[in-house]
Amino acid sequence: MELQNLSSKINSINGKFIEQAQQRLDNLTKPQGSLGRLEEFAKKLIAITENPMPEIDKKAVFTFAGDHGVAEEGVSAFPKEVTRQMVFNFLNGGAGINVLARHAGTEVVVVDIGVDYEFKDTKNLISKKIVRGTKNMRKGPEMTKDEAIKCKNVRLELANEYAGRAYKIFGAGDMGIANTTPSSAIAAILTGKHVEAVTGRGTGITDTSWKNKVQVIKDAISINKPDHSDPIDVLSKLGGSEIGGIAGLVLGAAANRIPVVVDGFISTAGALIAYVIEPKTKDYMFAAHNSQEIGHKAMLEKIGLKPILDLNLRLGEGTGAALAIMIIEAGLKIYKEMATFEEAAVATKTSND
């Protein structure tokens, strides 16, 4: 789908639904506003779905896996083959995202968008491979412009497909050894911050490795000269396939009026690409948590999102999104299931206050 056509399908949420939801919330047996952000989540869900009693019974966290050429620059504490090994771990149900998604009653959809490995017919793996790993961004673009657009479109298709199958909320997650490096590069370009201010320790690297990582990002920016006003240019030159996929998922969610819970640092880099393509996507996003990666905050501020959880997570995979979905769902249940003052015969505020 052309970007112009897509953008025309994405509409801002309508304040009328927020007001209607607020009226109901204010009649429930609690002091007004006393359930804080739970009430905010309920209102946003109602405005997104334009349904006064929405269901979020079918939930899916999409974990997109891709490899990164830049892994050869020693920017990660883990070897590159861990990406495919973790894909098998996801499929076997043993990873963090599997445990937390089970806890949250959420399905995990594992998508191979750019792993440097041929999985053949692996059961339950959604194969949407665009590249067999990206190229090393220190030496040139990670992907061609065409590949970047394809990555974005993959998840757009997925969003449409899962919307058609009546899924009611999406989570966006990632797996890709070395992928905090392209995410930091994207953060630097799209927020305008210094590379040092948005580059963290990823899976846990040493001081020396961190300095190297910063230099790799600076070199990549210098050789590629990404255009900050052209998000597809930024994505193709610095971004990973999974980051492009997340951008597409967010765009597709917004076009289908489905709420999308953005996990942590890498997912937010993808969400930021989607936001720069079409700022109205913000209305459909929830920020799952405040990642320990230092560049995360700047990207969330750029989009204008406040994270739901702050638990020092830095795993990715969609783990924060799975937890946040439970909290968002709690907000919706408050809205739908609590008794009103009238139903419960409870007195409201005294007149002197």
Add this chain to the structure above:
Amino acid sequence: MELQNLSSKINSINGKFIEQAQQRLDNLTKPQGSLGRLEEFAKKLIAITENPMPEIDKKAVFTFAGDHGVAEEGVSAFPKEVTRQMVFNFLNGGAGINVLARHAGTEVVVVDIGVDYEFKDTKNLISKKIVRGTKNMRKGPEMTKDEAIKCKNVRLELANEYAGRAYKIFGAGDMGIANTTPSSAIAAILTGKHVEAVTGRGTGITDTSWKNKVQVIKDAISINKPDHSDPIDVLSKLGGSEIGGIAGLVLGAAANRIPVVVDGFISTAGALIAYVIEPKTKDYMFAAHNSQEIGHKAMLEKIGLKPILDLNLRLGEGTGAALAIMIIEAGLKIYKEMATFEEAAVATKTSND
């Protein structure tokens, strides 16, 4: 039970169990420490239970209801009869705590410890009434010393009973119109802060009402002269029956090696009383959330607890505790259900990092 005997039954947690849990966590298929506070919660649960594979299948949030004589001073936005009306709402399943406890798979145990109303044989209400509302603390002690001790003992008995029935985690919640007033008074005395610095808006009062509330608390402190080194004196002079009950629940949980999730402002006032009676109780407490009530932070700092959630909640009832239990449970599931590097055949860190 005498306080001396009780204290002898409460032991600090043993660091050996923390270390053993850490070893397992470090072998799971994730970068070390990358699940942040979820890992902290798992370790604490294992050390509390001294069980390498604990279950928290049976969960109960105790919502203690009591009335406050000080309500007649116009310190709340709601009339006093709302306390009993909300008890009926709890029993009918229509309140915020009912909704969130169902979401979290947690039972709600409603306890009448001091409501100014005779409930007779109301189904599912645990009747442990010590007082029919407390007295107005602006005019003298809320309770006699004997009543304060009884309140604490009620929940001690409840803790023992539910421990015996194999409940594995407790939440502590409250209901009592005007009860932010005694909680702020307790906070001021036990943290040493100024009354203004620990007095908030409760259910949502105006500026004028807030100034009156501050004056009421100052008058109550001035007339009662509570001894900050004697928590039972503080409880009897300033505290509510439900606050005493929460203190007892925390003490009883610690004596039974059961984790207890302390809800928000009022529950933390109770937990602080328990902590001053026996500081080792801290090892058994989880702070559910960061309440919007301004005095909450000072009390949590005094105990040394960091809240799990920060969602601008200020409802009480145990609502934050129910949500936090879901997050704590997520941490335990990570610890128990994730695959190790060996099980999943995933490579560990490369040697150069």
